[in-house]
Amino acid sequence: DQQVKQNSPSLSVQEGRISILNCDYTNSMFDYFLWYKKYPAEGPTFLISISSIKDKNEDGRFTVFLNKSAKHLSLHIVPSQPGDSAVYFCAANKVPGYALNFGKGTSLLVTP
Amino acid sequence: EPEVTQTPSHQVTQMGQEVILRCVPISNHLYFYWYRQILGQKVEFLVSFYNNEISEKSEIFDDQFSVERPDGSNFTLKIRSTKLEDSAMYFCASSEAVGIPLVDQPQHFGDGTRLSIL
Numbered sequence: 525d526q527q528v529k530q531n532s533p534s535l536s537v538q539e540g541r542i543s544i545l546n547c548d549y550t551n552s553m554f555d556y557f558l559w560y561k562k563y564p565a566e567g568p569t570f571l572i573s574i575s576s577i578k579d580k581n582e583d584g585r586f587t588v589f590l591n592k593s594a595k596h597l598s599l600h601i602v603p604s605q606p607g608d609s610a611v612y613f614c615a616a617n618k619v620p621g622y623a624l625n626f627g628k629g630t631s632l633l634v635t636p
Numbered sequence: 637e638p639e640v641t642q643t644p645s646h647q648v649t650q651m652g653q654e655v656i657l658r659c660v661p662i663s664n665h666l667y668f669y670w671y672r673q674i675l676g677q678k679v680e681f682l683v684s685f686y687n688n689e690i691s692e693k694s695e696i697f698d699d700q701f702s703v704e705r706p707d708g709s710n711f712t713l714k715i716r717s718t719k720l721e722d723s724a725m726y727f728c729a730s731s732e733a734v735g736i737p738l739v740d741q742p743q744h745f746g747d748g749t750r751l752s753i754l
Contacts, residue, residue, distance in 0.1 A: 526678075558742060567640070567727050567745035568679070613679065620741035621667055621734025623681040623692050 525552050529626035542621050543588075543601040545630050547614030550595065551611045554616040558624070559588060559599045564610045572599070575620075604634045638662040640746035642728050648752045649718050657749045658715045659728030668711045669729040669743060670703065672696070679727065685711065686734070715751075723753045 529548045537543045545559075555576040560568035574581040574588045574597070580589050587600045595606055614627040641660045670682040682687050684692045685703050688749045704715045711730075714721055729743040 560745075565747065567642075567729075567747045570744060572743040574744060615679075619735050621731050621743070623669075623684060623694065624671075624679075624743060625681070626679040628678045 526627075527554075527636050528614055528625045528628050530612075530614055530628040533628070534631040534633070536592070537604045537632065539606055539636050540603045541597075543604045543608065543632055543634065544603075545599040545612050545614075545632065547597045547599075548595055549597075549616050549625075551616070551618075552595070553618045554625070556617050556620045557588070557590060557597050558615045560613040560615060561608075561615060561631050562629070563616055568613055570611075572582055601632075606633075606634050606636055608632060638664075640728055640730055640744055642746035642749050644749060645747070646752070648754060651664045651720055651753050652717050655715050655718055655751065657710045657715075657726050657728075659746060660709050660712055661728065661730030662732075662744060663709070663729035665732050665744075667691075667703070667731045668703075668736050669731075670713045671722040671727045671729065671745075673727065673748075674721075674724045679690070683712070705713075705715075715744075718751075718753045720753050723751060725750050 544572045550577040558573040562568045572583050573584045574590050611631050612628040613629045615624040643658045668685045672680045681694050683697045700710045700716045704712050727745050727748045729745045731743045
């Protein structure tokens with residue numbers, strides 16, 4: 525069952541522009557949302573998270589927005605850099621530290 | 637920066653054989669996890685472990701699977717009799733704490749063990 529969905533398998537963005545990665549979820553019990561970044565032959569690396577009581581969290585070039593009523597979150601990367609090229613996973617769980625439910629990932633390519 | 641380490645990076649095993657995947661979680665972390673990713677599919681939760689007990693497991697984690705913390709640093713996943721469909725990338729993860737409201741408790745992942753069953 526796909527409780528976390530990333531409907532765009534890939535995204536291409538020019539260097540310096542904004543990258544927007546989207547994620548939808550179906551389980552209204554999810555309370556904690558995370559974004560991970562993955563390079564080939566490496567494990568997922570934690571990027572940024574947000575709890576359901578917030579609608580925005582910012583960390584440097586990365587901002588995550590949460591719309592609970594729409595069950596939708598997005599990751600904004602501004603400005604995008606070639607080193608951001610990777611697969612980005614959205615993940616969610618009911619309580620921080622419990623089992624993570626992952627989306628299938630979006631492959632981001634940032635071109636010079 | 638502390639990291640989760642996994643060995644081996646690639647394991648090739650004959651179907652029906654037992655395999656043990658090893659992980660060294662981050663040293664001050666108390667919660668440990670195994671996930672797997674079959675090629676082309678999403679990362680799936682297998683099991684979580686705390687205080688020498690399984691705290692949560694998925695439907696995938698059947699009697700063929702077991703986990704152990706044999707000493708103060710290692711965390712292992714054993715598959716007793718491997719099947720072709722066990723071929724996947726297996727990720728170990730750890731986190732410092734669980735369930736503290738409003739506090740970031742991300743799970744930190746190792747680079748994985750690619751398990752190939754022949």
